[in-house]
Amino acid sequence: MSVPLWPAPTVADPVTATVRLPGSKSVTNRALLLAALADGPGWVRLALRSRDSDLMTAALTTLGARMTASNETAASFDWAFTPGPITGGGHIEVGLAGTVMRFVPPMAALADGEVSFDGDPPARKRPMGAILSALRTLGAQAGPDTLPFTVRGPLTGGEVVLDASGSSQFVSGLLLTAARFEKGITVRHVGPPVPSMPHIAMTVQMLRARGVEVDDSEPDLWRVAPGPIAATDFTVEPDLSNAAPFFAAAMVTGGAVTVPDWPAETTQPGDHLRRLLAEMGAQVNLVPGGLEVRGTGTITGLDADLRAASELAPTLAALAALADSPSRLRGIGHIRGHETDRLAALVAEINRLGGDANETEDGLEIRPRPLTGGVFHSYEDHRMATAGAVLGLVVPGVEVEDIATTRKTLPEFPRMWARMLGDLS
Helix, strand or coil, rough: CCEEECCCCCCCCEEEEEEECCCCCHHHHHHHHHHHCCCCCCEEEEECCCCCCCCHHHHHHHCCCCEEECCCCCCCEEEEEEEECCCCCCCCEHHEEEEHHHHHHHHHHCCCEEEEEECCCHHHHCHHHHHHHHHHCCCCCCCCCCCCCCEEEECCCCEEEECCCCCCCHHHHHHHCCCCCCCCEEEEECCCCCHHHHHHHHHHHHHHHCCCECCCCCCCEECCCCCCCCCCECCEEEEHHHHHHHHHHHHHHCCCEECCCCCCCCCCHHHHHHHHHHHHCCCCEEEECCCEEECCCCCCCCEEEEHEEEHHHHHHHHHHHHHCEEEEECEEEEEEEECCCCCHHHHHHHHHHEEEEEECCCEEEEEEECCEEEEEEEEEEEEEHHHHHHHHCCCCCCEEEEEEHHCCCCCHHHHHEEEEHHCCC
């Protein structure tokens, strides 16, 4: 079956726009799960409405949570939660959502029966062994170590040692439910450095805001004490990582893009854009009510360790392909296990358009060359699709395969892109 191709718009003039982003997928799915585990009714407001969050709400409903949506828009819901007993006997589809496949199994281990999990075919290649092995250590039945798998309690908690170098979600997934374990949990990481540490900081912050006792004072060691998870009325921040392609549009066209409601303080890895885009030549300013990025007519090559913000790598790789000097993106070997092997995919697609990119052990080297049009394959990966859209702004003839895959975190991306370019009111 053929996959639709989206002709990426090319522009001749600077892009000047204000782009309002929907809520953070990472924050939304943590907040939804914590609301389902809470000690009473609560709210999750401005929750992202996307494929990943839809999969999370379906999973939590399967496990017994009662949820009612209000203030519905194309990109968000307000969810009223009434937690219930965690029920087994159901089946959970994870799609390609790492937050669902890694955050929900520990909760399922508290259910009163077996819970089965499966997802899209590419999800069956994503690493899962670390968290499923941890659940077995803690007393549950869980396996095999890839999708499809089943989980069955009981689970009492305790101490577990794991290698989380493949994904910080292995740690977050255990911490999020741990207060409901009879013994709480002690998680010790042993292995290469954990990537995306800001996402673990996000988990810890959100737990503490709900009254959960978390000790992260020692490196690579996290302790969660058993106890209630307080119900809250919580509002989700905009998704800062999803600002990347829109800010990149300002840079490649010499324009200016503002994202409103940029938080002054946040644990979101997307906040690294402020530093990284400035290093690549942009003018980056916190302005009243938001963050503004201005293109200067120059895109400078970047040498950066992106271990803490690897989700920004596809957009930064697209900018690097258009820069005036070589780039090296380091510390991102683990993104070979994301929605697709992002390193191989970025090399293949940049080079397909005439670029010069290669993989290193832990990242990418990109040397700018004149690019030409062609098909930019998305590999069912939302961040690959948006990287192709960035290149298409200044490379005529780029066609992005399956732009609809952006529904994972940006449910209206094509419309938002068109509105930014002035094609929609």
